[in-house]
Amino acid sequence: MEKLEGLNDIVCKSLKVMGKIEKFEDITAWQKAIELSDLVYGVTNKEKFSKDFGLKDQIRRASVSIVSNIAEGFERESNNQFIYFLIIAKGSAGELRAQLYIAKNQGYITLAEFEDLNTKVTEVSKIISGFVSYLKTKKKNTQLS
Numbered sequence: 001m002e003k004l005e006g007l008n009d010i011v012c013k014s015l016k017v018m019g020k021i022e023k024f025e026d027i028t029a030w031q032k033a034i035e036l037s038d039l040v041y042g043v044t045n046k047e048k049f050s051k052d053f054g055l056k057d058q059i060r061r062a063s064v065s066i067v068s069n070i071a072e073g074f075e076r077e078s079n080n081q082f083i084y085f086l087i088i089a090k091g092s093a094g095e096l097r098a099q100l101y102i103a104k105n106q107g108y109i110t111l112a113e114f115e116d117l118n119t120k121v122t123e124v125s126k127i128i129s130g131f132v133s134y135l136k137t138k139k140k141n142t143q144l145s
Contacts, residue, residue, distance in 0.1 A: 024074040029127040033070060033089070036120045037063040040096070043117070049108035059099040065092035066124060079139050086132050093125040 024030050040063040043049060044056045066089045073085025097118060104114040 021074075024071040027070060027074065027131070029086075029089070029124055029131055030067060030070040030074075032120065032124050032127065033063075033066040036096075036117070036124060037067050039117060039120065043103075043109050043113055046108070049103065052106070052108065055099065055102060055106075055108070059096060059103065062092050062096040062099060065089065066096065066121075070128075079135055083132055083135050083139075086128050086135075090125055090128045090132070093121050093128065096121050097125075 021027055037060075040059060044060055050056055069085045069089035069092065073082040073089070076082060076085065100109070100114055100117050100121070103109045104111065109117070
């Protein structure tokens with residue numbers, strides 16, 4: 001498989017290994033997003049964080065939104081719809097990153113937890129961007145054929 005310009009290495013490796021993605025659980029971004037969501041639920045269960053119902057619920061919803069939009073977009077069986085939902089998932093990743101800053105500033109998570117979660121959500125966002133680029137390039141190449 002030829003490496004496309006701007007395509008994230010992780011996405012490229014995943015596509016090379018898997019060939020065709022048959023279910024949303026095969027998607028690297030979804031796999032990493034579900035792990036991230038589990039971590040978010042873990043830190044929001046801590047006593048101090050769990051008492052801030054608004055932020056706790058919002059940060060959980062953002063993490064769930066990433067996972068859910070990747071899955072929903074894939075199940076739509078249309079590249080245009082998939083790209084649309086991937087972009088929504090990427091937006092939710094940005095929302096989650098912003099909320100991590102608030103949680104850190106309020107003392108709900110440690111600096112180490114913030115850095116770990118921020119690194120993971122940034123990685124998910126980059127993978128999604130690479131996947132969107134791949135799908136858009138694939139769409140263009142298909143239209144030219």
